Amino acid sequence: MNTEHHVSFADAAIFDFLERADDAELDGLDFGVIGMDDASHVTRYNRFESIAAGLSPDRVLGHALFTVVAPCMNNFMIAQRFEDAQQDGSALDDTIDYVLTLRMRPVKVKLRLLARPGSALRYVLVHRQT
Amino acid sequence: MSANVDAEDLQPPNLEALIQFLYQAPTGLLQTRPDGTVTMMNPRSAQLLMPLARQGNLDNLFEVLGEVAPDLRTMVAAAEPGALVCEGLRMPVLSPTRSRRVLGLSLLRLDAHTIMGCVNDVTHEVELEQQRLASRMRDASRTDSLTQMPNRAAVLERIQQAIARSEDDAPPHFAVLFINFDRFNRVNLTLGQEGGDRLLRMVAERLNSTVRQRDAVGSPHESLHTTARLGGDEFVLLLDGLRDCEDVHSVAQRLIDTLSRPYLINGIDVHVSASIGVVAGVHTASLANTVLQDASLAMQEAKRAGGGRHLLFTPSIKDRATRRGVMEHELRRALEQKELFVVYQPIVELPDARVAGFEALVRWQHPERGIVSPIEFIEIAEECGLIGALGEFVLNSACRQLMAWQRQFGSAMPRMISVNLSRAQLNDAEIARQVESVLRTTRMPATLLQLEVTESMAAQGDDIRTRLLELKALGITLALDDFGTGYSSLACLGQLPIDVVKIDRSFVADAETNLHKRVLIEATVRVARSLGMSTTAEGVETDGQATLLTTLGCDKGQGYLWSRPMTARAATQWLAAQSEASRPAEAVPAAAR
Numbered sequence: 001m002n003t004e005h006h007v008s009f010a011d012a013a014i015f016d017f018l019e020r021a022d023d024a025e026l027d028g029l030d031f032g033v034i035g036m037d038d039a040s041h042v043t044r045y046n047r048f049e050s051i052a053a054g055l056s057p058d059r060v061l062g063h064a065l066f067t068v069v070a071p072c073m074n075n076f077m078i079a080q081r082f083e084d085a086q087q088d089g090s091a092l093d094d095t096i097d098y099v100l101t102l103r104m105r106p107v108k109v110k111l112r113l114l115a116r117p118g119s120a121l122r123y124v125l126v127h128r129q130t
Numbered sequence: 131m132s133a134n135v136d137a138e139d140l141q142p143p144n145l146e147a148l149i150q151f152l153y154q155a156p157t158g159l160l161q162t163r164p165d166g167t168v169t170m171m172n173p174r175s176a177q178l179l180m181p182l183a184r185q186g187n188l189d190n191l192f193e194v195l196g197e198v199a200p201d202l203r204t205m206v207a208a209a210e211p212g213a214l215v216c217e218g219l220r221m222p223v224l225s226p227t228r229s230r231r232v233l234g235l236s237l238l239r240l241d242a243h244t245i246m247g248c249v250n251d252v253t254h255e256v257e258l259e260q261q262r263l264a265s266r267m268r269d270a271s272r273t274d275s276l277t278q279m280p281n282r283a284a285v286l287e288r289i290q291q292a293i294a295r296s297e298d299d300a301p302p303h304f305a306v307l308f309i310n311f312d313r314f315n316r317v318n319l320t321l322g323q324e325g326g327d328r329l330l331r332m333v334a335e336r337l338n339s340t341v342r343q344r345d346a347v348g349s350p351h352e353s354l355h356t357t358a359r360l361g362g363d364e365f366v367l368l369l370d371g372l373r374d375c376e377d378v379h380s381v382a383q384r385l386i387d388t389l390s391r392p393y394l395i396n397g398i399d400v401h402v403s404a405s406i407g408v409v410a411g412v413h414t415a416s417l418a419n420t421v422l423q424d425a426s427l428a429m430q431e432a433k434r435a436g437g438g439r440h441l442l443f444t445p446s447i448k449d450r451a452t453r454r455g456v457m458e459h460e461l462r463r464a465l466e467q468k469e470l471f472v473v474y475q476p477i478v479e480l481p482d483a484r485v486a487g488f489e490a491l492v493r494w495q496h497p498e499r500g501i502v503s504p505i506e507f508i509e510i511a512e513e514c515g516l517i518g519a520l521g522e523f524v525l526n527s528a529c530r531q532l533m534a535w536q537r538q539f540g541s542a543m544p545r546m547i548s549v550n551l552s553r554a555q556l557n558d559a560e561i562a563r564q565v566e567s568v569l570r571t572t573r574m575p576a577t578l579l580q581l582e583v584t585e586s587m588a589a590q591g592d593d594i595r596t597r598l599l600e601l602k603a604l605g606i607t608l609a610l611d612d613f614g615t616g617y618s619s620l621a622c623l624g625q626l627p628i629d630v631v632k633i634d635r636s637f638v639a640d641a642e643t644n645l646h647k648r649v650l651i652e653a654t655v656r657v658a659r660s661l662g663m664s665t666t667a668e669g670v671e672t673d674g675q676a677t678l679l680t681t682l683g684c685d686k687g688q689g690y691l692w693s694r695p696m697t698a699r700a701a702t703q704w705l706a707a708q709s710e711a712s713r714p715a716e717a718v719p720a721a722a723r
Binding site for chain 1: 149152153154168169170171172173174175176177180183186187188189225
């Protein structure tokens with residue numbers, strides 16, 4: 001479990017880790033993790049992200065990520081990429097510079113967008129830059 | 131109380147609801163410091179501004195918008211608290227999908243520390259605006275602003291469509307009528323620009339009502355009539371979907387009748403007549419422009435034939451126009467190359483045949499065609515604006531020649547030179563000044579100059595009459611040329627400011643055998659004399675004619691009996707011979723002494 005704590009944002013094999021990690025393992029990470037199903041409903045939301053965004057898991061889990069939780073991600077840079085990967089049945093692992101505006105605060109972040117064909121969940125990893 | 135309510139309202143969950151409201155708003159909202167640092171921004175703002183942000187950095191609004199709105203920082207600095215910095219500022223953005231978007235930005239300086247902003251995607255709005263503008267421009271560029279009729283561009287398009295249809299279906303059933311008013315310039319001069327414009331609008335209304343126009347700019351596929359104004363007093367009627375080409379003639383005649391009815395402008399009945407050139411039936415031209423040009427040529431022929439009529443285009447009209455074009459070119463060259471020259475025909479006293487003067491006549495020594503008659507080129511010179519230069523050349527040559535003769539043969543030999551004035555010269559308001567200038571430069575007394583005008587020209591209204599009086603005021607003599615061929619009326623003779631009546635050759639030719647002609651000559655001489663005018667008979671070829679004219683009281687004669695028109699050199703020799711023959715008998719011994 002201690003070893004899991006050292007999983008980094010840029011870890012090449014992170015998808016495998018996310019697939020098997022339990023909630024406690026995700027909460028131990030020092031970057032935000034948002035997992036969603038194929039209908040883009042949020043199914044996983046770790047502690048780091050909850051604190052940083054100021055949103056309790058209750059308000060997020062089960063809701064549509066791009067339309068309800070984070071409309072600031074509902075655009076060609078993020079939502080569109082997931083949609084394209086889903087349509088093409090291709091893997092997605094892109095890291096982009098981005099500005100989140102959760103709760104109206106512009107926050108510069110790096111986002112890692114992850115999707116894999118055959119996988120039930122897709123992920124947005126959020127690394128806040130200071 | 132209200133403070134309590136406010137405080138309560140802003141407690142969670144109301145505060146959360148407010149944040150959600152701003153967060154979800156479908157419009158971009160943001161807040162910055164005066165230095166551009168973004169302190170709040172909703173997702174819509176971020177989404178709209180992201181394409182402008184380098185490495186996704188939306189920290190500073192001025193930096194984000196540095197390229198599309200470089201003056202924003204200065205504008206914010208200049209704005210007072212509470213003032214709008216900008217409203218709906220348009221900023222073009224090239225999105226990563228390569229589509230061009232336009233953002234609209236409004237900024238309000240809330241106080242010393244806060245700027246509030248609103249950003250929207252106005253691409254659709256801008257596109258609609260551009261479409262509206264383009265459509266307005268399109269209509270404006272296809273509509274004549276004075277009459278609101280389709281203009282040249284629009285009618286050319288319609289003609290082209292009619293041609294395209296006629297290529298598909300045989301036989302072609304469209305016609306183009308080119309309508310132009312006769313002597314419209316005169317109307318403009320009399321009524322002024324404003325009156326002229328009113329007249330043109332009335333013409334447009336009549337045109338439209340005459341052809342029961344069912345057309346507006348647009349509706350390209352229906353088979354319809356189109357009336358259009360090309361500019362000036364030129365109008366076009368496209369008759370499309372004709373059942374029978376014969377219809378064209380009745381439409382053209384109806385138009386001429388309708389358009390020539392008087393127009394009431396400023397309480398005055400204004401009369402104008404129209405000439406129409408028609409292209410109809412099978413026409414080989416495949417370009418709308420050519421069809422229009424052909425119709426225009428036919429219209430010009432209709433004008434030449436006297437105006438107030440319509441004429442169907444035929445290929446021979448085009449041939450003639452081409453020949454005229456060639457001649458115009460050659461005539462310009464002729465003036466430059468001095469191919470034009472003046473010949474002189476003596477005018478003699480009756481009955482003793484003493485030389486009274488000469489009529490100066492212009493000739494053209496064409497390098498290939500030889501001598502060209504003025505009948506062939508004067509009209510072209512008038513049409514292409516060369517008549518001024520040509521007229522001045524003739525007048526100048528004639529005056530110089532007379533002065534040369536007087537220096538050589540004495541002041542009585544000859545006493546007068548007669549020069550023809552063309553219609554266009556007489557229409558020129560400057561003509562008296564031009565004549566005066568020639569007299570001054572050639573140092574010829576005005577009393578030695580006679581100018582000839584035709585009766586149809588002289589009887590053309592007050593302007594012409596004024597010009598004739600101005601010429602007379604210079605001291606020159608005015609002669610009425612070709613009397614008896616135009617709208618001859620002895621009754622009108624007294625109303626013209628003329629001194630000499632020239633009796634046309636057609637009366638003289640058979641005066642000996644035709645009693646009617648003889649009576650007419652006699653009457654002309656009597657009326658002229660009673661009005662203080664003298665008479666000169668033209669085309670005198672026989673002694674018998676000369677004797678008869680003398681008997682009838684005619685003062686002077688001119689014709690082959692005495693001499694054909696001669697070059698200046700030949701005329702000088704002829705004068706020398708005359709001078710010798712007429713020398714008084716007693717003078718010879720005196721000279722011998």
